[in-house]
Amino acid sequence: MSDHTLFAQIKDEAARPDPYPLFARLRECPVSRQEDGTYVAASHAAIASLLHDPRVSSETLPPADRPKTGNPLKDWLVKPVRDHITDTHRPFIFRDPPDHDDLRAAVMQQFTPQRVQALRARSHILVDEILDKLGDATAIDIVDDLAYPLPVTVICELLGIPPADEAQFHGWATQLATALEPDTLQDDDLRAENSRTFDAISEYMQGLIAQKRKDPQDDMLSGLATEGVDGRGRMSDFDLIATAILMLVAGHETTVNLITNGMLTLLRHPDELRRLREDPARAPRVVEELLRYEPPVQFRTRKTLCPITQNGVTIPEGAPLVLLLASGNRDPAIYAEPDRFDPDRADNRHLGFGGSLHYCVGAPLARFEVEAALVALAQRLKNPRLSIDPPPYRPGSALRGPKHLRLVIDGIAPRAPSAG
Amino acid sequence: MSDAETRVVVVGASLAGLRGAESLRQAGFRGPLTIIGAEPHRPYDRPPLSKAVLTGEVAADATTLPNRVDLEADWRFGDPATGLDRTRRTVSLASGEALPYDRLLIATGASARAWPNPAEAGLAGVHTLRGRDEAEALRRDLAAGPAHVVIIGGGFIGCEVAASARALDLSVTLVETGPTLLAKVLGQHLGSVVEALHASLGTTIRSGVKVAALEDDGAGRVARVRLADGTVLPADVVVVALGAVRNTGWLAGSGLAFDEGGIDCDAQGYVLDESERPDTRIAAAGDVARFPHPLYPGHRIALEHWGHAVAQGQHAGRLLAGRAPEPYRAVPAFWSSQGGITIKSVGLTTGADGFVVARGSLKAGRFVAVYGQAGRCIAAVAFDCGRWLPTYAEHIAAGAPFPPETGGVDAGPFTVLPPAFPDPAHKDEA
Numbered sequence: 086m087s088d089h090t091l092f093a094q095i096k097d098e099a100a101r102p103d104p105y106p107l108f109a110r111l112r113e114c115p116v117s118r119q120e121d122g123t124y125v126a127a128s129h130a131a132i133a134s135l136l137h138d139p140r141v142s143s144e145t146l147p148p149a150d151r152p153k154t155g156n157p158l159k160d161w162l163v164k165p166v167r168d169h170i171t172d173t174h175r176p177f178i179f180r181d182p183p184d185h186d187d188l189r190a191a192v193m194q195q196f197t198p199q200r201v202q203a204l205r206a207r208s209h210i211l212v213d214e215i216l217d218k219l220g221d222a223t224a225i226d227i228v229d230d231l232a233y234p235l236p237v238t239v240i241c242e243l244l245g246i247p248p249a250d251e252a253q254f255h256g257w258a259t260q261l262a263t264a265l266e267p268d269t270l271q272d273d274d275l276r277a278e279n280s281r282t283f284d285a286i287s288e289y290m291q292g293l294i295a296q297k298r299k300d301p302q303d304d305m306l307s308g309l310a311t312e313g314v315d316g317r318g319r320m321s322d323f324d325l326i327a328t329a330i331l332m333l334v335a336g337h338e339t340t341v342n343l344i345t346n347g348m349l350t351l352l353r354h355p356d357e358l359r360r361l362r363e364d365p366a367r368a369p370r371v372v373e374e375l376l377r378y379e380p381p382v383q384f385r386t387r388k389t390l391c392p393i394t395q396n397g398v399t400i401p402e403g404a405p406l407v408l409l410l411a412s413g414n415r416d417p418a419i420y421a422e423p424d425r426f427d428p429d430r431a432d433n434r435h436l437g438f439g440g441s442l443h444y445c446v447g448a449p450l451a452r453f454e455v456e457a458a459l460v461a462l463a464q465r466l467k468n469p470r471l472s473i474d475p476p477p478y479r480p481g482s483a484l485r486g487p488k489h490l491r492l493v494i495d496g497i498a499p500r501a502p503s504a505g
Numbered sequence: 506m507s508d509a510e511t512r513v514v515v516v517g518a519s520l521a522g523l524r525g526a527e528s529l530r531q532a533g534f535r536g537p538l539t540i541i542g543a544e545p546h547r548p549y550d551r552p553p554l555s556k557a558v559l560t561g562e563v564a565a566d567a568t569t570l571p572n573r574v575d576l577e578a579d580w581r582f583g584d585p586a587t588g589l590d591r592t593r594r595t596v597s598l599a600s601g602e603a604l605p606y607d608r609l610l611i612a613t614g615a616s617a618r619a620w621p622n623p624a625e626a627g628l629a630g631v632h633t634l635r636g637r638d639e640a641e642a643l644r645r646d647l648a649a650g651p652a653h654v655v656i657i658g659g660g661f662i663g664c665e666v667a668a669s670a671r672a673l674d675l676s677v678t679l680v681e682t683g684p685t686l687l688a689k690v691l692g693q694h695l696g697s698v699v700e701a702l703h704a705s706l707g708t709t710i711r712s713g714v715k716v717a718a719l720e721d722d723g724a725g726r727v728a729r730v731r732l733a734d735g736t737v738l739p740a741d742v743v744v745v746a747l748g749a750v751r752n753t754g755w756l757a758g759s760g761l762a763f764d765e766g767g768i769d770c771d772a773q774g775y776v777l778d779e780s781e782r783p784d785t786r787i788a789a790a791g792d793v794a795r796f797p798h799p800l801y802p803g804h805r806i807a808l809e810h811w812g813h814a815v816a817q818g819q820h821a822g823r824l825l826a827g828r829a830p831e832p833y834r835a836v837p838a839f840w841s842s843q844g845g846i847t848i849k850s851v852g853l854t855t856g857a858d859g860f861v862v863a864r865g866s867l868k869a870g871r872f873v874a875v876y877g878q879a880g881r882c883i884a885a886v887a888f889d890c891g892r893w894l895p896t897y898a899e900h901i902a903a904g905a906p907f908p909p910e911t912g913g914v915d916a917g918p919f920t921v922l923p924p925a926f927p928d929p930a931h932k933d934e935a
Binding site for chain 2: 133134137138139140141142181182183186390391431441442
């Protein structure tokens with residue numbers, strides 16, 4: 086089969102359980118043109134270079150496509166929040182400097198070490214509470230029982246979403262995460278559903294922001310709603326809504342997948358599961374290697390603003406560009422035995438959190454949420470076995486992870502004394 | 506060479522020395538390894554010394570560098586090398602010992618250039634900053650809450666110390682003989698941006714004026730700084746930040762080619778003797794090594810950059826292990842944090858005949874400036890947007906044309922401006 090269909094094969098659901106052999110074939114040509122005109126960067130060096138290239142833009146969202154009345158003022162007045170956001174207030178993951186930098190700085194200012202540390206302690210407590218509730222279960226689904234509830238609670242506590250509204254957020258986050266898949270734009274039903282979700286969450290956020298402004302609490306949304314950054318004013322309501330939604334989606338689905346991919350990988354490497362159980366201090370190494378070996382974000386899309394020559398291939402201006410992070414993570418030019426799961430690997434400069442300007446803002450949060458989850462699972466699940474391997478996967482190829490990860494267990498041990 | 510019979514000595518328990526020793530071991534060397542340090546400390550990290558150590562956020566003794574490889578080395582701390590005999594192949598130490606070597610790595614680094622008047626330099630309250638002990642002494646003096654701090658020299662160290670002292674809410678005056686801060690490295694346009702930054706932090710800046718004398722209080726402590734224009738600045742603490750001299754004095758009589766600007770090396774990293782012949786038993790790395798860089802032909806350069814100490818140290822380790830590497834050609838790069846701004850640079854601005862603001866704007870304080878010489882990109886400097894620099898490093902390594910192409914993220918139309926380095930002609934920065 087010829088080279089230029091490889092990315093289509095990766096997107097095909099048949100490849101979901103193990104896309105890595107396809108990545109290896111793509112790496113034979115580090116930058117390749119696919120049949121639909123998309124360019125794919127598959128080697129670590131090419132991806133790292135393009136991540137840092139100012140000729141590569143993250144502004145890949147198309148403008149809102151609503152019927153126009155011909156009257157610009159009327160068009161502006163009647164358009165829903167989602168149109169304002171897709172037109173001019175896109176979340177900063179889809180924006181370039183200088184706007185991106187201002188918005189990101191505002192978020193980073195609220196991402197204080199105190200808040201992060203507080204949530205670190207909370208993660209351990211939340212994981213233990215979740216496992217306590219499962220009582221004497223003999224079968225669990227890592228996805229539904231732990232990986233989903235944990236991140237949504239953490240991100241809601243960070244932002245300051247009332248606990249009563251968490252369930253609703255859960256549904257919204259799941260729906261909106263589909264917007265990160267490359268083929269969503271081609272699916273009219275999915276787009277319509279995303280639009281409705283977007284309107285619902287925007288309306289909710291508008292109300293919550295007004296409330297935070299009236300009665301600020303010690304949470305991120307209150308901070309963003311009331312404080313400016315470096316002498317600049319606070320961000321506009323549209324930007325604030327877009328940012329809050331971004332935090333919710335980006336902080337959620339990715340963490341679910343990392344926890345699930347992590348448990349799956351550990352069950353496939355029982356020695357590593359045992360070592361983690363016996364020595365929880367290995368958790369950071371395990372998580373770092375997971376981010377390389379089974380990254381929840383497999384690729385990100387960009388577009389070129391100028392022609393760029395990379396690895397001898399000239400990518401034309403305006404071309405859609407896929408940075409295949411998960412392939413760079415398996416590049417034998419960078420990693421010895423790239424297909425081996427080895428938490429003791431030195432100099433693990435993985436692309437699991439992306440890189441450069443758009444490097445994952447929530448990386449510290451993700452790290453310790455997943456550490457807390459995997460350590461608790463390793464220590465408290467008695468004799469866990471996979472019910473089915475490979476597990477069923479969700480459709481997404483960009484955000485890749487199992488739909489369910491069902492385990493048979495001999496029970497759940499009480500909390501370890503060190504936990505919490 | 507048979508490892509068991511080969512003795513390797515590393516002179517300099519520095520970043521370059523440590524990484525060199527590690528790379529030697531990683532390259533498979535199993536023989537005896539001795540590391541000599543002039544200071545009584547394990548190798549430590551210098552970048553925090555002018556920043557978090559001065560403000561007290563990080564203790565000076567918390568800067569020890571991690572060992573990335575089990576070195577199985579014989580460490581000699583606080584016993585500086587005093588001589589090199591290449592005929593007998595020994596390094597003599599202050600303690601009197603003469604250590605035999607078969608392969609030698611010179612990584613002795615540099616020292617802060619002292620205030621030229623020794624009596625004035627010896628006054629209490631007068632500091633230089635290069636090593637950990639100097640940083641701790643300065644931190645103690647700053648923590649005592651002096652009424653007036655005067656910093657002499659508006660280079661990177663002077664600027665960083667000024668920002669740290671302002672973070673402690675001290676009254677700070679920065680005196681620079683050039684037209685603006687950092688003009689020698691960045692040119693006056695960017696120097697003005699740095700000057701505006703420090704002014705906004707509350708530092709008083711006196712550019713374009715020399716210091717005539719440091720005056721004491723009659724009891725051996727500095728009290729005033731007298732400028733050449735007659736101004737007298739009250740001063741309880743003075744920081745002399747006038748650059749560095751290479752630690753090469755111990756090489757006197759060795760027959761090697763050296764001066765206070767460094768020890769001359771060939772393109773591979775072997776040191777040269779006075780007749781420019783390489784001594785293939787001896788390599789040099791880090792601040793002390795002056796070497797020909799293929800991207801900057803015509804002269805040898807010595808770089809005081811952190812990343813360079815790492816990369817050239819590793820290169821030298823492989824070289825001495827017999828893994829004859831390619832000539833060293835890493836693109837120079839450094840960073841500086843001051844007053845919440847991070848300045849990052851790739852390439853060398855030395856000899857630039859023009860620059861453009863390729864992204865962002867000087868006015869916004871967030872930009873990438875690209876420097877060119879004779880139609881090629883030779884350097885790029887980023888203020889608070891260093892993430893783009895790897896791309897420019899690739900362009901510099903490839904000798905890409907200058908002015909660079911327009912377009913891309915956060916780019917407007919640009920004009921080529923002269924960098925406006927101060928007279929006399931911009932000297933080898935290194």
